[in-house]
Amino acid sequence: MPEHSEHIVSPKIYLTIFLALILGTGLTTWAAFRNFGPFNIVIALAIATAKATLVVLFFMHARYGERRTRLVIVCALFWLAIMLALTLSDYQTRQPRMSRLISRAAYYAA
Amino acid sequence: MHRTGELYGQFQTLEQQKESATLGMWIFLVTEVLFFGGMFLTYTINRHYFFTAFGIGSNTLDITLGTVNTIVLIMSSFTMAMAVWSAQTGKKKLVPLFLILTLSLGCVFLGIKFVEYKQKFEHHLIPGRNFDITYRSSRPAPGDDPKEIALEKEEVEKALASDPDADSHAQLYFSLYFAMTGLHALHMLVGVGLIVWLIKASLRGRFTPQYNTPVEIVGLYWHFVDIVWIYLFPLLYLIDRHR
Numbered sequence: 308m309p310e311h312s313e314h315i316v317s318p319k320i321y322l323t324i325f326l327a328l329i330l331g332t333g334l335t336t337w338a339a340f341r342n343f344g345p346f347n348i349v350i351a352l353a354i355a356t357a358k359a360t361l362v363v364l365f366f367m368h369a370r371y372g373e374r375r376t377r378l379v380i381v382c383a384l385f386w387l388a389i390m391l392a393l394t395l396s397d398y399q400t401r402q403p404r405m406s407r408l409i410s411r412a413a414y415y416a417a
Numbered sequence: 418m419h420r421t422g423e424l425y426g427q428f429q430t431l432e433q434q435k436e437s438a439t440l441g442m443w444i445f446l447v448t449e450v451l452f453f454g455g456m457f458l459t460y461t462i463n464r465h466y467f468f469t470a471f472g473i474g475s476n477t478l479d480i481t482l483g484t485v486n487t488i489v490l491i492m493s494s495f496t497m498a499m500a501v502w503s504a505q506t507g508k509k510k511l512v513p514l515f516l517i518l519t520l521s522l523g524c525v526f527l528g529i530k531f532v533e534y535k536q537k538f539e540h541h542l543i544p545g546r547n548f549d550i551t552y553r554s555s556r557p558a559p560g561d562d563p564k565e566i567a568l569e570k571e572e573v574e575k576a577l578a579s580d581p582d583a584d585s586h587a588q589l590y591f592s593l594y595f596a597m598t599g600l601h602a603l604h605m606l607v608g609v610g611l612i613v614w615l616i617k618a619s620l621r622g623r624f625t626p627q628y629n630t631p632v633e634i635v636g637l638y639w640h641f642v643d644i645v646w647i648y649l650f651p652l653l654y655l656i657d658r659h660r
Contacts, residue, residue: 313435315505316498325495332487332650336480339655347659351651359644366498366640373436376443383447387454398462 314371324365331358423628435630442634446641453645456600460593460652467586469576470550472657474590476569477542477553479533483654486529487646493522494643501636504619504629512619512632519639520612523605530602537591544588544595551577572660594653601649604642611635 335354343350364370369380419426428434464471500515537543541552554570557563576583615635618624624632 313432313505315502318499318502321495321498321502325491328491328494329488332484332491335651335655336484339651339658342659348656351655352648355648355651358647362494362640362644362647366494366643367637372439375436375440379440379443379447383450386447387450390451390454391458394458395461398465 314368316365316368316371320365324361327361328358331361431627435633438630438634439637442637446637449641453597453600456593456597457648457652460597463589463593464656467589469580470583470586471590472660473550473569473572473576473583474542474587474594475653475656476572476658476660477537477540478594478654479536480654480658482529482533483650486526487650489522489526489529490643490646493519493526494640496522497636497639500615501629501632504624504632505626507626509619509622509624512624513616516612516616516619516632520609520616523609523612527602527605527609530598534595542591544592548584548588548591550584550587568660597649597653601642601645604645608635608639608642611638 331354335351338350338354339347341347363380369376424431424434428437496515496518500512500519503509503511503515541547541549551570551573554566554573557566573583580586612635615632618631
């Protein structure tokens, strides 16, 4: 098995990513004080996700790593998505029915 | 265990050994994603139901300390990445230097977190018997901004008038705040311990371009803890600042 040399990320790239992360922090704090209605949370999460992606790709070398590492990352996101999507959809759909049942019970009790 | 230099007996090459260790760390991080994911999910659902109380709780957090802490943690991630680079390129003197910088920034983060926790104790914002959401706005300290206090007082009174349980719901916010930031701080403490171990080894000159796996995988862990904070900061501190 030939030894393939590892990729060394240059300090220049690390510094660029660092500055981008600082910029993102400033931007998210600035945006938090402006009223974008329902989009405040969307903007905050979009900036956080962009920052996290930069950290994973460059600081954690996912961009240069093997495919197997990337597969593990995709798996993590996939399982996280299952947990979030199924639980939230359960809360989204079950609750109105629950409250209807409760109000009906209250009606019969009265 | 049988070992030749840095190569353990079960591996054929250093490359293979490093790939195995890195893969192991990534798989551990997957479990961590789901661990923290569960907490974020709990937070999201409760935030959805108790919108007002969570907003009030969030606005009591110190935005300056929070932002400074975010920057401190990002800087520590940068110095950690530089420590990995130094080890990979054989700059033996720089490795402990960057690790010590990372350690110091990590400790600064924990110190600021301690100050924030202390404030919450003083303001009666610890969930439990003595929790009192009206405490701070009804007893302003000399250093407080009177405008902020008046705004908070009005907000709290309005919330309590429309929802008699607002106090309990605010407790729920602070329970989640302490659970999530506490768990994050615990991860930081583990990271600090690991970095101390790395500093000791790096001072003995153990990390070389051929063998630097410990620096690399502790780096992965440290960056992950940074990512958790990248999400915690907007979700805990910034959700209702535009009032």
